[in-house]
Amino acid sequence: MSNFIFTKEQLEWIEALESGEFRQCREALWDSINKGFCCLGLACKLNGVAVDSYDFVSECYDQTLGATLETKDVMNKLHLRNEDGESERSDQMSLVALNDLEDKTFSEIAAILRESPEQYFSQGAES
Secondary structure: OOOOOOOHHHHHHHHHHHHOOOOEOOOOOEEOOOOEEOHHHHHHHHOOOOOOOHHHHHHOOOOOOOOOHHHHHHHHHHOEOOOOOOOOOOOOOOHHHHHHOOOOOHHHHHHHHHHOHHHHEOOOOOO
């Protein structure tokens, strides 16, 4: 069992993924047609980056956390390893791949983050 302690922001994101309140999309931080987020887009929304605004969608072509300075701030705030949510282990898929290629649900992604936090987060809360 892991001794990892989630930060407030990490836990809020995981709980939002588990909540069933948000619609999921693939291959974009936000899908304006289906009104859904990818797992990283939801992280942005929860941390004050309006990825679901017309201005963001019309001006942004990069659909990772490397898209803008604001989305990079979210990556850093959550202590994700990179803009795709890469795992520390090469045999584990990134969060982008889990969401877009493997069609994992938000709940399944949240379970993976809870089971293997050290693989996706470079650090947790100070104990």
